Amino acid sequence: MDNTSDNNNNIPKKTCCCKKQPNKLHCYDWLADLPESHNDTEMVEVQFKNTRKGYYKNSTHIKLEKGDIVAVEGNPGHDIGEVTLTGRLVLLQMKKNGIKPDNPDLKRVYRKAKPNDLEKYEEAKAKEHSTMLRARKIAEDLKLNMKIGDVEYQGDGNKAIFYYIADDRVDFRQLIKVLAEAFRVRIEMKQIGARQEAGRIGGIGPCGRQLCCSSWMTNFVSVATSAARYQDISLNPQKLAGQCAKLKCCLNYEVDAYVEGQKRLPSKEVPLETKDSTYYHFKTDIFKRQMTYSTSKEIAANLVTLDADRVFDVMAMNKKGIKPDRLEEEIEKEPVRKEFEDVVGQDSLTRFDKAKKKSNNKRKKKPQVTGIANSNGKLENAGENGQQSKPRKDNNGQKQNGNRPGKSGNRSSSQNKPNQQGKNGNEKQQDRTTPGKNAE
Known part of the structure; x- marks a missing residue:
């Protein structure tokens, strides 16, 4: 919601302080919801190209809001910028940057930018890239050890600021004369660092995110x-250098956590002595609180990794003149627990069920005997292997036929079953070998 006034009550409406900031250097206006805070001071913060900011006095009491394009006092002429902060927070930002509000050198805000001012500003801005390339060529011809990174024209086009990078001190007096003759503007040189240049150009870091x-x-x-x-x-x-060829800024992000963690660990300079040899510090895992020791100072030999508490214990033992047998802490083996034996059977689910008696009188399966019919239609017995058995003899020594005693008539082969169960093989073998009593 924009900060507009009501026609009836002349009360300024609330300004949305959560609006997305287009530039990283914008200060979060946490007093934007308080209308009275915007009238506490005449000072306003104005930002120009290339993150350059300035503080100007609104002596004519123009109603300015965040985002307004204004024309401010320049040296010489005027410049065009954007209002980025108003009200009470401007005083806090000036105090932070060491600028006093009662400084007589503070410049003034002329007016809100008119269409004519914006046209001149766009024309001057369009010449910046070509001016930078030509200025680099001139510096190269003069054999100056410097790099011109960017050019910024003033809003009215009467002044140009050249941002350059140099490792050593550069005498650019001759360069200023040549640039003034070439571009017909007032020249100002500003030295910046490699980090500022990378911030202006931008890019993607090795982490995959924006710089x-x-x-x-x-x-x-x-x-x-x-x-x-x-x-x-x-x-x-x-690996440690960023796109600016300097050490990465992200190295400073976690160093405080490492320093605090290092304070709770033993000293790396104290060696650990055992009965066999002396161990020296090799490396440390600060967050796991583990330290690795080696028997040699130069190379990794017989590496042993210990917890920080164990290292403290060994150091205390060495201080008392005691040398342990080994660095590793002896772990007592716990006795092996026997599995629970249910002696009484009280935990069995089937303890109340009656046990079934196993019967030994199982019927043995009798071997099958095939019947063979003779020429008279009588059925003769065959052995287990399908061989024909010898005819049996009765007690009188006569051969028995296929007729059953006590019954008349012969059974035909069609009436007899093809498979009949006879006696087992042992009884048949005894009948074939043992003669009857009357046969003797």
């Missing part, structure tokens, strides 16, 4: 190699 310097960082803190040492990162310049 921090171009997305949210507003100030740059120096990064030392000690930050990499605290985190046990190999000092490889190709």
Whole structure:
């Protein structure tokens, strides 16, 4: 919601402070919901191209809101910028940057930008890229060890600011004369660092996200190699350097956590002594609180990884003159628990069921005997293997036929069953070998 006034009550409406900020250097206006805070001071914050900001006095009491394009006092002429902050927070930002509100050198806000002012501003802005390329060529011809990274024209086109990068001090007096003759404007040179240049150009970091310097960082803190040492990162310049060819800013993000974790660990300089040899520190995993020791200072030999508590214990033993047999803490083996034996059977689900008696009188399956019919239609018995058995003799020594005693008539082969169950094989073998009593 825009901060507009009501026609009836002349009460300014609330301004939405959650509006998406187009630039990373915008300050979050947490007092935007308080209308009275915007009338506390005449100072306003104005931002120009390339994150350049300035603080100007609204001496004519123009009603300015965040996002308005205004024409401010320049040196010489006027400049065009955007209002980024008004009210009480401007005083806090000025105090943060070391600018006093009663400074007589503070410049004024002329007016809100008119269409004619915006046309001149767009014309001057369109010449910036070609001016930068030509200025680089001129600096190269003069054999100056510098790089011109960007050019910014003033809103009225009467002044140009050249941003350059240089490792050493550069005498650019001759360069200013040549640039003034070439572009017919007033020349101002500003030196910036490699980090500021990367923030202006932008890019994607090795993490896959937009560079921090171009997305949210507003100030740059120096990064030392000690930050990499605290985190046990190999000092490889190709991996530690960012797109600005300087150490990555993200090395400072977690170094405080590593320093605090290191304070709770034993000293790396104290070796551990055992009865067999002396162990020296090799590496440390700070967050796991594990330390690895080696029997050699130069190479990794007989590596042993211990917890921090065990290292403290060994150091205390060595201080008392006691040398343990080994660095690893002896772990007492727990006795093997026997499985629970249900002696009484009280936990059995079937303890109340009656046990079934196993009967040994199982019927044995008798072998099948096939019947063979003779020429008279009588059925003769055959052995287990299908061989014909010898005719039996009765007690009088006469051969028995296929007729059953006590019954008359012969059974035909069609009436007899093809399979009949006879006696078992042992009884048949005894009948064939043992003669009857009268046969003797």
